[in-house]
Amino acid sequence: MLRFFFWSLLVINTMMLALNMGWLGQWSLDTHEPERLKMQHHADQLRLVTASAASALAEPVVAEKKAEIIACTEIGNFPQAEVNRIEEKLKQLALGDRQTRINVIDVASHMVFIPSLGSKDGADKKAGELRRLGISDFFIVQDQSSLRWGISLGVFKTEEAARQHLNNLSNKGVRSARIGPRMVSTTKFAYQLRTLNPDEKSRLDAIKADFPVQEMRNCQTAAYSKN
Template sequence: MLRTTALALLFANCAYFAWSQGLLAPVGLAPESAREPQRLEQQIRPEALRVAPAASEPAPTAPVPPQPSAAPASQPEASAPAAACLQAGPLDNAQAENVRRALTAGGVPATDWTLEPIAPPDRWIVYMGRYTDADALEKKRAELRALRVDTAPVTQAALAPGLSLGVFSTQESANEHLAQLTRRGVRTARVVTEHREPSSARLRLPAADAALREQVQGLLAGRPLAPC
């Protein structure tokens, strides 16, 4: 009996020792301890804590000084008036010749000006001829007078000597007059075109600058220069 009690006390002491040392923790038997090393390991060490400094605000950006605006481009100097094509006319033959001589004497290059002949428009003639001589011409004129047909001499070299029985601005009018004369007994007359010689000219300056305009204007006796 005494032996059994001693063994029980020994067993109880061993169990208490094991429990107090945490040897029975694997089976869920461990004493509560203020130290609790396992829990302390899971805590954050206070000595390692540091108060992080507040994030510094970004330094204020220095204001960018405004870029000086580019100086306005200088205005181009007023250029001389551009050369332009100008003309004047019609000038009669005498005026045209005077202008020609003055421009040539003034040293103006021939490429800077031209005198363009102006021929009158063509006309249509009821014509008889060419005759071999003046006697043949007068004989035919006498015949036409007998028929009361008026005539006039033709001065154009290609048609002289010959007679004009009427001059018209259109071919249709000339043909009508020829038909009337035919009914009155006129034979061998026909309608021809009269190409007249130029009787005037037009002065043309293809690219006249201010100096040339001034020079030419003084030669035109008040006639204006107009755009081509």
């Protein structure tokens, strides 16, 4: 019996020695964690992350771009000969009451004037005062405009020239004169288009390409008359 135990222990010890020396290969059940990591591909690229970061990575990222709406854009100024052509193209946008045609009004010159005095008698009295101050280059406005029974003291191409004349009149004692634009209506037209979405704006840009000399701009606050 003793001989049997002796040989059994010898065999077991021999097997344990062979296993520890690696003569029987690596057994996965006995592989320690560092050794297991060494056998993985790109183990050096492993990184520890927090639970919140892992949750954020797991959630789908959706980037939603808010559609930009153009409040009001204006294109022009079109001569009468091009009106039919541009309006046919603008019909493609089907904007309805979001589209307006306006008559373009330009400032042709700058006027130095005394506002309306209310009546012919008032204008004549002011004209007498001007003559006594040595001023004779003026005329009484008698048309049906808002300046009726006012007095024009000169019309100038530039505002700078008008302002210089106003200063000269002030030095002579004229205190009620002022400068204002002399508006004239032209035969040109512009189109104001409102609340355009990105697709409509893109299609308008394509239309504009057919009219290279025209300008596209933000809606202006200058004087216009709707047509």
